[in-house]
Amino acid sequence: MKDSIHVSKENYLKAILEAEAEGREVIPVLLAHWLEVSAPAVTMALKRLKRDGFVEVGADGIVRLTAAGREIAYRTALRHHLIERMLSEIFGMEWHEIHEEAERLEHAVSPAFETKLKEKLGECGACPHGNLVLPESPAERKKRGETPLSEASEGWRYTVVSLFERDPKLLLFLHGAGIGPGQSMLVISRNYDQTISIELPAGISILSRPAAEAVWLRPELLG
Numbered sequence: 001m002k003d004s005i006h007v008s009k010e011n012y013l014k015a016i017l018e019a020e021a022e023g024r025e026v027i028p029v030l031l032a033h034w035l036e037v038s039a040p041a042v043t044m045a046l047k048r049l050k051r052d053g054f055v056e057v058g059a060d061g062i063v064r065l066t067a068a069g070r071e072i073a074y075r076t077a078l079r080h081h082l083i084e085r086m087l088s089e090i091f092g093m094e095w096h097e098i099h100e101e102a103e104r105l106e107h108a109v110s111p112a113f114e115t116k117l118k119e120k121l122g123e124c125g126a127c128p129h130g131n132l133v134l135p136e137s138p139a140e141r142k143k144r145g146e147t148p149l150s151e152a153s154e155g156w157r158y159t160v161v162s163l164f165e166r167d168p169k170l171l172l173f174l175h176g177a178g179i180g181p182g183q184s185m186l187v188i189s190r191n192y193d194q195t196i197s198i199e200l201p202a203g204i205s206i207l208s209r210p211a212a213e214a215v216w217l218r219p220e221l222l223g
């Protein structure tokens with residue numbers, strides 16, 4: 001699926017937009033990691049995207065979308081969101097099963113089918129990872145009283161609200177660790193080595209900082 005220039009272009013642009021929305025600075029090495037391509041492949045793709053007016057690469061090495069790039073990225077993200085919700089809400093697939101499927105199908109959706117999906121599902125709902133069409137920034141989430149697991153308080157109980165979903169390997173890892181939207185957990189300790197110990201129904205888990213930063217929580221009110 002990664003052999004067509006058209007598909008790669010959409011994938012690159014969507015990855016950049018989602019990462020921006022998550023409040024991250026997009027550098028080529030991150031794109032290589034997320035899209036599972038080599039560093040030279042990213043360099044080539046960025047050169048092409050720059051030539052076609054879809055991205056700019058700053059002197060600081062940070063990749064930013066142009067207005068034209070942003071428009072294509074948003075359309076792709078919207079189709080991805082609608083497909084995820086179709087697979088989950090209509091076909092009952094689980095959040096950890098749908099990423100690959102949605103990545104493939106999002107490029108095949110015709111405008112007519114996209115309209116049908118929008119009519120059926122609406123544009124405002126959350127996907128099975130707990131996200132809107134675009135992930136919200138950490139600042140917006142914190143304003144609503146949510147906290148990333150990496151900053152959660154010791155001794156508190158939380159429910160998982162959403163997962164940053166840009167990195168499919170991270171989603172698989174979290175699923176393997178028993179962490180998904182709706183899951184309740186107790187934060188035992190934030191450790192000296194920047195890991196965090198939590199208690200889940202299956203037992204105690206220790207998570208590294210990069211994984212904990214991708215998990216957003218809401219405190220459970222006691223009593």
Ligand SMILES: [Zn+2]
Binds near residue numbers: 128129165
């Ligand atoms: Zn999702």
